[in-house]
Amino acid sequence: MNETNAVGVRRRSVEVVVPVHNEAHVLADSVGTLHAHLEESFPFPFRITIADNASTDGTWRVATSLTESLPHVHAVRLAAKGRGRALQHVWSESTADVVAYMDVDLSTGLEGFLPLVAPLLSGHSDLAIGSRLHRQSDVVRGPKREFVSRSYNLLLKLGLAARFSDAQCGFKAVRADVFRALAPHIEDTAWFFDTELLVLAQRNRLRIHEVPVDWVDDPDSRVDIVATALDDLRGVRRMLRATVTGRTRVTDVPRRTSTPHVPAARESLAVPPTGAHATSRSEHLEYAS
Secondary structure, eight states: OOOBOTTSOBOOOEEEEEEESSOHHHHHHHHHHHHHHHHHHOOSOEEEEEEEESOSSSHHHHHHHHHHHSTTEEEEEESSOOHHHHHHHHHHHOOSSEEEEEOTTOOBOGGGHHHHHHHHHHTSOSEEEEETTSTTOEEEOOHHHHHHHHHHHHHHHHHHOOOOSOSOOSEEEEEHHHHHHHGGGOOOOSTTHHHHHHHHHHHTTOOEEEEEOEEEOOTTOOOOHHHHHHHHHHHHHHHHHHHHHTTTOOTTOOOOOOOOOOOSOOSOTTSOSSTTHHHHHHGGGOOOO
16 A cells, blocks of 8 residues: 655555454455445555454455455454454554445445545544434435434433534544554444544544445344443443543544645546556645655
């Protein structure tokens, strides 16, 4: 990902993680779709990392096969489950400027990925989240999940004074240097990881950018809503105590020093960002590290 332009300036890069547990049946199609989309339309160097959370089916075999057939795909295997654990592991070791993740079901429309990471690459914001509760989002899901999602985010607003609208949408990004500063203060290794990261960011006056998304509920989702809700409630109680005692304050968080201008107009994104066309097409979007 550490590419340079014609004058030797390193181009900013993104690593997107796809956490998986027993997803052999959908992994190849999803990662193939994501890889094709980024190669065709994403103007920055990127890496896709499949993070296998202790799968017991053929997920790891599929993941390693994808690393051999797709040039920008990598894979890591963890011995224990937990989305937060996977993100901690990959994001902490990433050499990219921005780290992101999305769910393997690709419920969130990929057209939202560049708007998600662009404010972080430009220096405008520190974290970015896709929000299914944004007034401009287009969401298709059942009434039960809609009720649970809205109730949980209302709880965060009432209990933790959260100013972000959707804590659990599986479509997020963060500046890598910011994450490394916050990571030692994040305790959860499962679903509450997202909320904990966002609360820490808010408590430390970091800028959180929200992107409206097109989102279609995955009917094959195997998330245990009741168990996850109980874990989240325990997490909220823990974060409330941490806030009261001042343990959410992080002293070494990198601060934004400038906001480089990112031109809105670009040359056609139909040309893949490889080969002879890559430098000329993306040159105006490159920044010094």
